[in-house]
Amino acid sequence: MKKAILILMLAALLVGTIGCSATSRFYRMNAKEFHQIDYGYTVNFAQVRNIKIGYIDTGVGDETLLLIHGLGSNAKGWSRNIPVLARNFRVIAVDLPGYGYSQKEDYPYGMQFYADVMVQMLDQLGIDKATWVGHSMGGQISIHAALKYPDRVDNLILIAPAGIEDFNDGEKDWFRKVAVPELTKDASIRQIDINLKRNFFDYPQGAEFMVSDRIQVKGASDFEDYAYAVSRNIHAMVDEPTSDKLGFITQPTLVIFGEQDGLIPNPYLHAGRSRDVGKIAERKIPGAKLVMVNHAGHFVQFEKDRVVNAAIIDFMYVN
Numbered sequence: 111m112k113k114a115i116l117i118l119m120l121a122a123l124l125v126g127t128i129g130c131s132a133t134s135r136f137y138r139m140n141a142k143e144f145h146q147i148d149y150g151y152t153v154n155f156a157q158v159r160n161i162k163i164g165y166i167d168t169g170v171g172d173e174t175l176l177l178i179h180g181l182g183s184n185a186k187g188w189s190r191n192i193p194v195l196a197r198n199f200r201v202i203a204v205d206l207p208g209y210g211y212s213q214k215e216d217y218p219y220g221m222q223f224y225a226d227v228m229v230q231m232l233d234q235l236g237i238d239k240a241t242w243v244g245h246s247m248g249g250q251i252s253i254h255a256a257l258k259y260p261d262r263v264d265n266l267i268l269i270a271p272a273g274i275e276d277f278n279d280g281e282k283d284w285f286r287k288v289a290v291p292e293l294t295k296d297a298s299i300r301q302i303d304i305n306l307k308r309n310f311f312d313y314p315q316g317a318e319f320m321v322s323d324r325i326q327v328k329g330a331s332d333f334e335d336y337a338y339a340v341s342r343n344i345h346a347m348v349d350e351p352t353s354d355k356l357g358f359i360t361q362p363t364l365v366i367f368g369e370q371d372g373l374i375p376n377p378y379l380h381a382g383r384s385r386d387v388g389k390i391a392e393r394k395i396p397g398a399k400l401v402m403v404n405h406a407g408h409f410v411q412f413e414k415d416r417v418v419n420a421a422i423i424d425f426m427y428v429n
Contacts, residue, residue, distance in 0.1 A: 141329025144336070145211050149186045153211045158230045164211025165231070166203040169196025173264070173426065174237050176228065177203040180246030180272075181347075182294075182340055184210030186323070187245070190316075190415035191422075198423060202235070204228065206248075208339025214332045219342035221247075221273075221350040225255035229262050241265040241426065245411060246373075247272050247343060253352040256361050265429050266363040267422060270384070270408050273352035274391045275375050282348040289344035294337035299325060309409040311370040317412065356394035362429040363398040365391045366418055368406030399425065 145153075151166040166185050175195055177188045185203035195201050205212040206224055217223065228251070232240060241264050244252035249271025256263040268274075277285070306320050307313050327333060367374070371384035385402055392400040401421045406414040 140326050142326040143330045144209075144214075144327050144332065147184075147186070147210070147323050147327065149184075149211075150189060151192070153185075153205075155211070156231050156234050158227050158234065161207050161215075161217065161227065162213040163207060163227070163231055164205040166192065166201070167235075168192060169199055169201040171199040174200040174202060174240040175267075175422075175426075176232070176240040176242050177201065178224075178228065178242065178244040178248030178251055179204075179206065179209070180244075180248050180270075181343055182209075183245070186210070186319070187409070187412065190412050191419055194415075194419040195422065199241075199426065202237075202240070204231070206251075208336060208343070214335035214339060216335075216338070219339055220346035221251050221254045221352075222258070223346075224251045225258055228255060229259050232262065238262070239264040241267060243267040243269065243422070244271060245269045246408065247347060249273060250347060250350075250352055253355070253359065254350065256359050257352075257355055260360055263361050265426065266359065266361045267366070267425065268363065268391065269366045269411050269418065270368065270371055270374055271365065271391070272347055272374070274356070274387050275380065276351070276353040277348055277379070281379055285348045286345055289341050291334065291337035291341045294340050295334065308372050309407055310413050311368060311372075311405050311407040312413070314413050317409075353390075356391065357396065359395045359398075362425075363391075363395045364401065364421065364425040365395070365398055366401045366403065366410060366421060368408060368410035368413065369402050369404045370406060371408045371410070373408040 151168060153164045154167050156163045179185060179187050184205050188203045192201050192203055207217055208214050208219060239262055242252040242255055249268040250273030252266055253273050256266050302321055302324055365388055367384040367388040374384055375382045375387055388400045388402060392398050403410050403414045403417050411418045
């Protein structure tokens with residue numbers, strides 16, 4: 111019973127694209143490779159170190175927004191933000207190594223690793239500075255980048271960011287023990303539906319692709335490598351905390367949370383509301399602006415895209 115409760119606790123942290131399986135026959139009939147999923151945009155590729163990285167590059171403007179997805183997700187999760195933001199800015203939405211169109215191997219997955227790779231990708235694209243826009247785990251990566259590469263991060267936009275909520279040593283040890291690839295590989299279609307809906311206050315029309323895409327890639331040739339990446343990322347999120355480093359951020363920072371975020375703070379480990387976590391970020395990050403969005407959950411940029419897009423554009427024009 112204790113193990114079952116722990117697994118449910120971990121599931122509550124995962125972004126909704128994690129965890130589903132059905133019969134092997136179903137997957138064989140519906141399987142797609144990751145690169146066969148339609149993002150609605152041309153996917154470009156950059157070679158960084160030994161890693162092939164997929165990314166969307168669209169829009170025009172003097173300033174660049176680098177969109178970094180969360181745990182288990184991919185660049186398609188920004189599908190309601192890219193078209194609007196691209197009217198005003200150059201928008202690059204990346205698939206992190208281990209996800210989506212990007213290469214999946216035995217890389218040293220971690221928050222610093224991702225920050226380093228993203229900076230090197232920007233080098234290849236000839237981009238000196240960008241505004242880093244990170245959702246969930248992507249927020250924690252962006253915080254690491256802002257601290258390590260302050261000259262490369264123009265502004266910081268953190269959407270339901272990980273890295274603000276603190277975990278004690280016992281909680282971290284538990285994450286390390288239970289975050290194994292099998293959590294992603296072995297589950298049911300019903301479970302993916304449950305996991306997905308935890309990301310929303312009111313499950314929005316148009317979010318179905320998050321389920322269908324995830325089901326289809328269960329049969330992908332590199333699916334096990336994806337499951338490994340997810341597992342290692344969970345370890346890295348607790349092994350490379352940023353909650354004690356927020357006061358060293360120097361960039362103008364916008365923090366956005368859904369009022370009804372069901373994943374932050376962790377509902378099994380910590381009491382409280384997302385507003386509480388947002389207030390911590392507002393207090394600790396010098397000059398940070400906090401925007402709380404009502405009737406929105408963890409995937410606030412999809413559920414309340416108009417509000418989030420407007421907040422980002424307003425913030426960019428002020429800064």
